[in-house]
Amino acid sequence: MKGALIADELRVSIDSDSDIVSARQKGRELAAQCGFPSTELAVVATAISELARNIVRYAVRGEIVLRLIDNHGGKRGVEVIAADDGPGIPDLTLAMQDGYSTSGSLGLGLPGVRRLMDEFDIVSEFGKGTTVTVRKWKR
């Protein structure tokens, strides 16, 4: 399928570990359309991995939306939105801290994604769910 243009917005519902793999793959393919070098594609795949992993672990299910974007100045990039209706995060400042984890894990995911991507935004309402939006621009 190499070279074939796929739609510039994709939705992947996240329910299990195998969904993480397909979200990564779709994200990588979409980002490849902007001409990202392969190491940057791996970066995008990593961000998707971490966000999807959090959905599976903390919210059980959710959705990842992948999108091609441009900034109206000729710059292109990719946007990843990870949304769920899970328990939400009571303290975002804490959740964004390195090493903070409520599951005894590394606490690497959220702060790691923030550093790998160019833009990072997280909205969470306790009891209602979480939405993380990240972007990577092609240099």
Added chain:
Amino acid sequence: MNPDVRELAAEYARALQGYLAGHGEAALQQAYEVGRQTLAKGLGVLDMATVQHWGLLRALAKSRTPQERSRALRAGQKLCVESLLPFEMAHRRVQEVNTALRDSEHRYRNLVDTARDVIYTLSSDGRLKTLNPVFETITGWSRTEWLGKAFAPLVYPDDLPRAAAMVQAVLAGQAPPMFELRILSRSGSYIPGEFMVTPQIHEGQIVGVLGVARDITDRQRADEALRHLNEALEEEIKRIAHALHDEAGQLLASVHIVLADIARELPTSSSQRLEEVRSLLNKIEEQLRHLSHELRPTILDDLGLQPALEFLADGVSKRTGLRISVAGTPGSRLPPATETALYRIVQEALTNVTRHAQAAHVAIAFSRNGHALCCSIQDDGAGFDVPTTRARRGQRGLGLMGIQERLNAVGGTLNIVSEPGRGTELLITVPVEATSADSHSARR
């Protein structure tokens, strides 16, 4: 090989085999997870490299043709990137921390380099470890002349025991209050400085002293100017008091003589009226005498603070109906400047009570506390909001400011405790052993 590494290498090799068997993204994800686990086990990038190397060797061993081998190499490269990404996240964290640290260090440097106060550090044996640039501006010394040397020769010999005591206190973990030292400048004169010192801590241990010193030459000059001004004012008040007392008194005496003459020439019925005039004149004379004494009570010079204050309280009481009590005693005679200051302060405080407080009672109380004399002036009147009132200082109301300035000049402090509806208390302390003469003898 470390058993953890062996296990991770086996998993990585499976991922690589999987990729070569066409598992694609799932194999990449698997390699990524190996990287994450390597990090989670506390292993480093070099261990990761070992894992990758091992996995690749296995894949190459299984490759039969050159094509297979070059496919294995390309796959190895892809998986290598995936498994390194968790380390990349950790690495960016360190970079971010370092940048923040550098920025904060830079801001600190900037602050120290542009500070108008001297900022310095001493090692535990009293040597100067660091000095900021303003040290050169203030003292004329070049910093290199002092860095690494003992600080003691910089201090005026009489002040050295105090300086040494403060250093010892800080090294013992205490935080001493501000203190003053005279510092030798390059020209040979001494500069008065106000010092604040705290322990310098490295990994939980006190390793030296961090100090901040301010050149207070200008402040001392201003204090001195104020002292002169107050002295001049006292002289002027003395003159007015004498004029009231002596000259007005003389005139009244002459009036009495003239009245006596007239009385002799008048019929007895009219001399009754004259008697009334004479008694009114006596009252005026009494009032004039009292006012002149309050203005500049000779009692203050002759008998000291307490009798003078009792006299003042008595007069204010008679004029206004306030009940005023004076309790405790200021103790032995104080330097004249201190006594005058305290007298004027109580005078202004009582004026404020009569003008603003609508109080029934004022309690003036003295107590000695080591080197400090404390004086409290407490009324049961309206009270006021202290922060608001002090914030609009200068706009109107010179009384409280005057009190503060008089206290500055004698090294005292003022504390106002008041709340609307709760009365007012002025708490004053003045040091009573140091004579004010030796605290401003610097820069000769």
